[in-house]
Amino acid sequence: MAGNTFGEIFRFTTWGESHGPSIGCVVDGTPPLIDISEEEIQTYLNARKPGQNRFTTQRKEPDSVKIVSGVFEGKTTGTPIGLIIENTDQRSKDYGDIVKKFRPGHADFTYWEKYGIRDYRGGGRSSARETAMRVAAGAIARKVLDTQIDGGVQIRGALVQMGPHKIDRTRWDWNEVSNNPFWCPDPVAAKEWETYLDSARKAGSSLGAVIEVVASNVPVGLGDPVYDKLDSDLAKAMMSINAVKGVEIGDGFETAAYTGEENADEIRMVDGKPHFTTNHAGGILGGISTGQDVVVRFAIKPTSSILTPRKTVTTDGEETDIFTKGRHDPCVGIRGVPVGEAMMALTLADHWLRHKAQNR
């Protein structure tokens, strides 16, 4: 409840600041006897890792995860899993400018006002560095889903909009996602974005983005109406990611413009089972999964750290300007893709265990 825990039965708690000695998390509630290794978790961390191309921050972190508890002879024991990543590339630079100046769009002002103190080094606790632990915990969540659900659950994310430029959905190809540095499923858009983002990067500017995460083979029945609906918890999950300003399920805000006739996902029998012919609902009705793909999209605002000076004030109440020279992502949305996937996995794993509790 104090803010650093996500989930109820399958839950994780993170700790650590951007420039502290390490970051870590505790994953509690994992069923026992699941095979898990540091290598498997590392795979997902590597996908999120900064410094891999010119479009993400040049901070070089190996992000090597260590399992420090809860796994014995390669299997989960049912006790809490402790994960730790050492911080290795905290440049001991002069933080002079941001020690006292509130960077617009950052959490500087609100942390200062709420707590009366803040670890200004690299954003401290409010840094996107915290999301590394989400990805690590998410890897365990995926294992839970894949181990317990027949056929496993496939969770994939993609960038569907960069700045004002949306992909062409008719060109959607999941295989393209790994062929470009943007997780873009549209190869044509990927090419255009490269030029576009390069120009933004060189100008010291930044861009927003929209990410879509899709989970396939989700069992029907996940979600606890009315206040712990699956879509409610997904909305909370995605909105907790740094810089996210909007979340939608299925056709989302588009449905406001639909008529009831257009919006209805009709049902037919296919292979002896009910089958929805469309999926405007994004796989959730009444807060409960329908068995269709669960589809979530979220908007990420442009990186707040830019080269152009912005007006601000200091902790002493003096008016001033600020601009950022540091190592920053021109489009933080890019690195948000694996984080969105992780939050999907974590939310589904928790609801899967909750569903088992009440119903089987």
Add this chain to the structure above:
Amino acid sequence: MAGNTFGEIFRFTTWGESHGPSIGCVVDGTPPLIDISEEEIQTYLNARKPGQNRFTTQRKEPDSVKIVSGVFEGKTTGTPIGLIIENTDQRSKDYGDIVKKFRPGHADFTYWEKYGIRDYRGGGRSSARETAMRVAAGAIARKVLDTQIDGGVQIRGALVQMGPHKIDRTRWDWNEVSNNPFWCPDPVAAKEWETYLDSARKAGSSLGAVIEVVASNVPVGLGDPVYDKLDSDLAKAMMSINAVKGVEIGDGFETAAYTGEENADEIRMVDGKPHFTTNHAGGILGGISTGQDVVVRFAIKPTSSILTPRKTVTTDGEETDIFTKGRHDPCVGIRGVPVGEAMMALTLADHWLRHKAQNR
């Protein structure tokens, strides 16, 4: 955790089905010595009440709330407040058609699959009738905020889009909201919507909508990063409202198309205090309130019950059609406005108490 409770310190739990004998809730964690009466709560319920004009369901419910515990001699005692509303207009009609048919867009299918049983009368637990208790609990939340926060917190909602038709924001006038049956702040749009909705209603069709809720005079510092951010909890709150498919904070999805320069809310000193010159962020940075207006928008899909037959199947696996003749809202979004206000009040009250716990 079982799904029917919202909030942590200031929390409420609802019970009751659309066509059961009554609906009710328990509001726990209310500070003591706050004046509260059934009349005050009733005021908010009356605003939400169906059957008030031709644009909402013709079910006539007096929705008379009774306080059955937690208030003594007109004041809260700090013990749980019990609220009950008798259901009086549950027509004992023949439910024949919907007993076995899954209505597309409704929770029929998912409740059936999850629980293996469902109270089909009026949607049972998944009915929007449940939201009456949110409005009642929300009235208590408002009292908490107004009693404990200097100057009170003003929470107002408006319909900003009906079907594809958005308001003109330059004409926004909060006073207009009570001058039309749509909670529309734009008098010109209100007029147009009347014609538009009438035609949809007569055709037995339905329309979606977008609602905006604004909270003013929210203290700086509310929200518990990183997983119980104020925006995360608002997203969860709004997404838990029936038929909601998307939530955004401040400029929301628009920010994805902004550059960092456009998105920055700059800060100046005004009257010796930091003052943001814009509010793209919607009053929340790093998951913590900034002191500016907290702005949330959410999309409501069109009412699923329509006159045009839609394809569906039965609980026995037979393909069939269904259409709805019953008393339904052509645009459920309209009645969602007071519910959105209530969820804002409930979220802020909980976070206010949480903030007091850790910081003062």
Add this chain to the structure above:
Amino acid sequence: MAGNTFGEIFRFTTWGESHGPSIGCVVDGTPPLIDISEEEIQTYLNARKPGQNRFTTQRKEPDSVKIVSGVFEGKTTGTPIGLIIENTDQRSKDYGDIVKKFRPGHADFTYWEKYGIRDYRGGGRSSARETAMRVAAGAIARKVLDTQIDGGVQIRGALVQMGPHKIDRTRWDWNEVSNNPFWCPDPVAAKEWETYLDSARKAGSSLGAVIEVVASNVPVGLGDPVYDKLDSDLAKAMMSINAVKGVEIGDGFETAAYTGEENADEIRMVDGKPHFTTNHAGGILGGISTGQDVVVRFAIKPTSSILTPRKTVTTDGEETDIFTKGRHDPCVGIRGVPVGEAMMALTLADHWLRHKAQNR
């Protein structure tokens, strides 16, 4: 978290004061498709009901429970179960004396100091009347256990000590429990207690008691170490009952005087399964059930309301005396037996569902 909810997955929330219009509860997380009727719940309430003989308070409450939600056509639906009991025998007497005087041993002083207000009528929220809802919710918990666990779980309680007088355990006979008004398993002690309690009652005095609750056929594996151990949650459950001052598991405080050799519950194979030859541990090791009988005992202090004047002060800070003429139990422990059974059932049902979540 606000104090009026017990349990995590299978959880209930109570509301209502001793002399308000009604008391009630919401039971959330019940699995669907369980047969449950008002009559079944009533059976347990009748066992707890006051006014049944001269040894319990003469308040006459029919305690008729109504199911107001969550059950459809005789079966649970998985949605929250609402239960209500109308208060019918709240004598509209003059509360003059206790309005301002703090009764020693009662919650008067602490409620006043904590909340600055209290409903003094019959103890308000702190009255043992609240326990009626525990018994009602406990009836549902028993159904959950009996429906889901092969062979059901048998939960039985007994009074094993009244005042300083303990039963002779060699005479323990569960069948005797219903043959006397004290839930006493020792027929000889029951006879002696009758005389003893009569004399206390006539003197306007009161007596403490010790209650033992035993659950048989509890599956091995219930309990979530290390902070939600089964014994930890049972201790919390029993200590939450009015007037309870101590809780022990198995041989409890006696084990402090044992040597390690005496305390060891040895294990042999019986019918191909591990079998403990003794049960000093009370069916719990490392916070997890062993499959043996789960044995809990708790001490209840003597009723605080007595005829002999005690020194106290008023809300205005004046020294005075107080004594109680009202309808009170000379030994509240007697009516605590069904409440203890209910808390056992509620704790086990919650842990059963939690166990299913993580492990099956």
Add this chain to the structure above:
Amino acid sequence: MAGNTFGEIFRFTTWGESHGPSIGCVVDGTPPLIDISEEEIQTYLNARKPGQNRFTTQRKEPDSVKIVSGVFEGKTTGTPIGLIIENTDQRSKDYGDIVKKFRPGHADFTYWEKYGIRDYRGGGRSSARETAMRVAAGAIARKVLDTQIDGGVQIRGALVQMGPHKIDRTRWDWNEVSNNPFWCPDPVAAKEWETYLDSARKAGSSLGAVIEVVASNVPVGLGDPVYDKLDSDLAKAMMSINAVKGVEIGDGFETAAYTGEENADEIRMVDGKPHFTTNHAGGILGGISTGQDVVVRFAIKPTSSILTPRKTVTTDGEETDIFTKGRHDPCVGIRGVPVGEAMMALTLADHWLRHKAQNR
């Protein structure tokens, strides 16, 4: 909820096994701007540390705690505090005997049955080693109480019974507690216990104990009736400590033998404020602190690891015997004193923050 978290607003989560690389915890909800250092926490850890005299296990652990997050420039920041202790003395011995044999009185059998796997090295997660993190987190809880409550809260523990030998309460002297290796407040008893325990130790036997923890200067008003009463949460807290089998508040089980006249704590005015003339209630009425000393006692069973062979079975279902040669405490109760103090501090700190939330 998954078992490894304690507290609601001020909460901590522990991870780590006895013979893993390290153990740790996350303390969430700490108010900001509290001075805290590793040295301060270390002081409490040193008091609990094993290997300090011949009466505790000879495992030599420096138990050096590291603060890895949540503290900046010597002050808490309001974000989660991460604490880690490296395990240094995990002898890489042959665990042959206990790999397959269930040690009576240990959690071996139940962990195996619940999870189907267990880390048998030194008891894994069920080891008392976990309590080191409680002591570390407890040090932070003490700082919260001392910083926020006028005059601070004094929390002291003592061993009041070893085996069947109780102290003489008329000789109670808090200053004696640090003068002997048993935390014994009675110097005469301390002398006798030394001989007594030595003989048990040499015989390879073990003894139980009773511990009393007293908190002074606790503000009136802590506790959330009816299910999160202060005494309920203390009972849960103490029962969660390894080997505890009973908990009592104030006069505890003795009150069962009292009459109402004897049990009443009368009230007089002293210095213009209500003052209880006795404290049978142990500082809690109706689940809320009275302002008197909060007094809790708990019973610890004798160490299960003894030299005399006990009958048991193996994971393969074979009957066998087991005895323990390892480094173990002849009376684990001794090292339970600082752990009991820590659980008192943690429970009070959580309830203090909860009280602030609802009432101030």
